[in-house]
Amino acid sequence: MEFLDLPPMLGARGTVRLPGSKSISNRVLLLAALAEGETDIRDLLASDDVERMLDALRALGVAWERTPGRDDYRVTGVGGPFPVKSGELFLGNAGTAFRPLTAALALSGGHYRLAGVARMHERPIGDLVDALRQIGADIRCTANEGYPPLEIRPADIRPGGVVRVRGDVSSQFLTALLMALPLTGEETVIEVVGELISKPYIAITLDLMARFGVRVAPDATWSRFVVPAGARYVSPGTVFVEGDASSASYFLAAGVIGGGPVRVEGVGRSSIQGDVRFAEALEQLGARIVMGDNWIEASAPAGGVLRAFDLDLNHIPDAAMTLAVAALFADGPCRLRNIASWRVKETDRIAAMATELRKVGAVVEEGADYLCVTAPARLLPAEIDTYDDHRMAMCFSLVALGECRVRINDPKCVNKTFPGYFPAFAAVARAVPVVAIDGPSASGKGTVGSMVAKALGWHHLDSGSLYRLTALTALRDGVDLDDEIGVAALAAALPARFDGDRVLLGDEDVSDEIRDEAVSVGASRVAVLPAVRAALFGRQRDYRCGPGLVAEGRDIGSTIFPDAPVKVFLTASPEARAQRRYKQLKEKGLPANMESLMQDLRERDARDAARAVAPLQQQPDAVLLDTTSMDVDAAVAFVLDLVRDRGLAAG
Ligand SMILES: Nc1ncnc2c1ncn2[C@@H]1O[C@H](COP(=O)(O)OP(=O)(O)O)[C@@H](O)[C@H]1O
Numbered sequence: 030m031e032f033l034d035l036p037p038m039l040g041a042r043g044t045v046r047l048p049g050s051k052s053i054s055n056r057v058l059l060l061a062a063l064a065e066g067e068t069d070i071r072d073l074l075a076s077d078d079v080e081r082m083l084d085a086l087r088a089l090g091v092a093w094e095r096t097p098g099r100d101d102y103r104v105t106g107v108g109g110p111f112p113v114k115s116g117e118l119f120l121g122n123a124g125t126a127f128r129p130l131t132a133a134l135a136l137s138g139g140h141y142r143l144a145g146v147a148r149m150h151e152r153p154i155g156d157l158v159d160a161l162r163q164i165g166a167d168i169r170c171t172a173n174e175g176y177p178p179l180e181i182r183p184a185d186i187r188p189g190g191v192v193r194v195r196g197d198v199s200s201q202f203l204t205a206l207l208m209a210l211p212l213t214g215e216e217t218v219i220e221v222v223g224e225l226i227s228k229p230y231i232a233i234t235l236d237l238m239a240r241f242g243v244r245v246a247p248d249a250t251w252s253r254f255v256v257p258a259g260a261r262y263v264s265p266g267t268v269f270v271e272g273d274a275s276s277a278s279y280f281l282a283a284g285v286i287g288g289g290p291v292r293v294e295g296v297g298r299s300s301i302q303g304d305v306r307f308a309e310a311l312e313q314l315g316a317r318i319v320m321g322d323n324w325i326e327a328s329a330p331a332g333g334v335l336r337a338f339d340l341d342l343n344h345i346p347d348a349a350m351t352l353a354v355a356a357l358f359a360d361g362p363c364r365l366r367n368i369a370s371w372r373v374k375e376t377d378r379i380a381a382m383a384t385e386l387r388k389v390g391a392v393v394e395e396g397a398d399y400l401c402v403t404a405p406a407r408l409l410p411a412e413i414d415t416y417d418d419h420r421m422a423m424c425f426s427l428v429a430l431g432e433c434r435v436r437i438n439d440p441k442c443v444n445k446t447f448p449g450y451f452p453a454f455a456a457v458a459r460a461v462p463v464v465a466i467d468g469p470s471a472s473g474k475g476t477v478g479s480m481v482a483k484a485l486g487w488h489h490l491d492s493g494s495l496y497r498l499t500a501l502t503a504l505r506d507g508v509d510l511d512d513e514i515g516v517a518a519l520a521a522a523l524p525a526r527f528d529g530d531r532v533l534l535g536d537e538d539v540s541d542e543i544r545d546e547a548v549s550v551g552a553s554r555v556a557v558l559p560a561v562r563a564a565l566f567g568r569q570r571d572y573r574c575g576p577g578l579v580a581e582g583r584d585i586g587s588t589i590f591p592d593a594p595v596k597v598f599l600t601a602s603p604e605a606r607a608q609r610r611y612k613q614l615k616e617k618g619l620p621a622n623m624e625s626l627m628q629d630l631r632e633r634d635a636r637d638a639a640r641a642v643a644p645l646q647q648q649p650d651a652v653l654l655d656t657t658s659m660d661v662d663a664a665v666a667f668v669l670d671l672v673r674d675r676g677l678a679a680g
């Protein structure tokens with residue numbers, strides 16, 4: 030399984046240009062396809078769901094072309110039903126393609142098959158099929174009644190009169206009917222049965238239909254819609270796609286959780302997307318929000334802490350997911366109400382959200398249509414499953430802003446709506462900085478690392494001492510150093526503590542004992558065991574805390590913190606290193622022999638460099654620092670300059 034490790038973040042600020050709205054992109058594509066004339070669409074979203082719609086339209090005889098290198102498209106409308114009268118369409122997990130195409134194809138007089146991924150076949154479509162059958166459509170659910178895949182056959186469509194459709198499962202059914210019925214040319218009344226959910230999405234549909242020349246006004250209660258006689262779609266010429274307001278939610282929340290300000294460009298006061306009201310929800314949590322016509326900016330509440338909330342989120346079902354994760358930063362239990370539609374989205378989002386929030390330590394109560402989330406005192410590092418749901422992946426990236434590392438499984442699921450999400454997030458979120466110092470034995474890593482950490486006021490990790498503590502424990506407990514599983518178990522349970530430059534096992538100071546030659550040789554032996562390295566992997570990452578970390582070892586820059594902004598490969602000639610070690614041991618009153626030290630050092634260098642897992646080697650992005658003829662202070666000054674040059678510490 031592919032994954033992405035997000036480091037703990039210290040805060041967020043900056044500006045993000047949003048990708049185009051998915052809801053607008055797929056609606057505009059379909060309307061442009063059915064309209065008379067050519068439509069130029071600017072800033073169309075580049076994502077999987079939009080690709081599915083584009084592919085389908087081409088298969089159905091709609092010509093479109095893309096301006097090379099841009100997200101601008103020209104669609105040549107067919108001025109009515111689709112001209113291609115048979116076809117098999119694969120629509121992935123794109124609800125915004127599947128539902129509207131079902132309705133438009135049911136009225137196109139052809140023979141079509143529509144299918145998607147397994148999850149698409151679990152997402153209900155029965156209410157839409159029932160509504161279309163009322164006007165004579167011949168639609169068969171070929172696997173399970175009420176669910177895709179579907180087969181549509183030519184039929185005697187009898188428009189006019191009243192069509193009833195349920196509005197309380199997914200508003201996309203109403204959207205699909207609204208967009209397709211003008212193909213009949215006759216007046217049809219749509220009556221919504223049950224409370225209409227997600228009304229703002231219907232508002233997007235009506236707004237875009239009006240731009241293509243078909244005006245449908247809802248009654249006061251949004252339960253009756255009249256599609257006028259003689260309606261036909263005509264291209265408005267050029268359509269600009271707004272930024273995606275649901276995608277904006279992650280960055281606005283990042284600004285609120287991570288201090289901010291974070292500004293999103295592409296949506297604002299004049300947006301037609303209901304999800305811009307997510308900003309209002311954030312305001313109820315105490316966030317500071319500023320809005321322009323085409324941008325929104327979010328910052329943390331004046332007091333820093335988010336207020337607990339109890340909100341009906343029916344009007345912003347997608348952006349509401351972001352609030353479930355924002356609840357991890359609130360000062361009390363938070364309730365998200367009226368969100369039953371989550372259960373029929375890309376995954377059962379209520380269940381998925383509850384499961385994953387619990388992994389980071391939250392207490393979650395899950396109901397048929399609500400979630401109650403209580404934040405833990407401290408977030409726990411976790412491995413988040415994403416259920417092939419782009420929004421799960423994007424939401425849980427926000428956990429990192431709690432200075433908590435988080436692993437996102439299958440991160441590419443964001444391609445559904447936002448392929449550039451993680452780079453965009455990394456551009457506004459500020460990771461806890463790490464100085465990674467790697468190099469051979471006795472090159473000065475410990476000495477330089479400790480002094481650099483003190484000068485910066487950052488945390489310090491001497492990873493070698495973890496290997497030494499592991500070896501010491503194995504030697505004491507009589508565990509064979511080649512017993513990989515046994516030694517790894519010791520490494521995982523090590524009661525290691527660091528107190529300044531003192532190294533402790535529980536309460537026992539073992540700073541000197543771990544420098545014994547026997548322990549040094551043992552450390553070098555256990556360090557080649559993959560299970561031992563794996564056992565120490567997460568432990569080392571947990572030392573990454575604000576304001577920053579200086580860590581040294583052999584694989585810090587390559588494996589433990591590959592994203593470290595400063596990497597140094599510290600080395601010196603073998604002779605210089607042997608002499609340093611000799612002096613060091615003598616000063617500590619420990620026995621030392623120059624010849625055996627030299628020999629031992631060469632052997633250890635060879636073992637560190639040749640091992641299969643995380644061998645010692647200079648990373649391409651590491652700066653070489655050869656201290657053969659350089660004193661400690663000069664080496665420390667060199668590293669501090671690098672840190673300041675990268676803008677990670679004041680000058
Ligand atoms: N640039 C340097 N010049 C001279 N001696 C150094 C230098 N860097 C480190 N030393 C000394 O070398 C010894 C070994 O350094 P240490 O930090 O323990 O190395 P490592 O952690 O790489 O094994 C220490 O006594 C240290 O004071």
Ligand SMILES: Nc1ccn([C@H]2C[C@H](O)[C@@H](COP(=O)(O)OP(=O)(O)O)O2)c(=O)n1
Nearest residue numbers: 470471492493494496552553556582583584
């Ligand atoms: N990140 C690390 C740190 C140390 N090791 C290995 C290398 C050494 O053999 C032991 C002890 O490391 P340490 O840095 O304390 O030892 P040296 O004094 O540099 O030889 O652990 C490693 O494999 N990976």
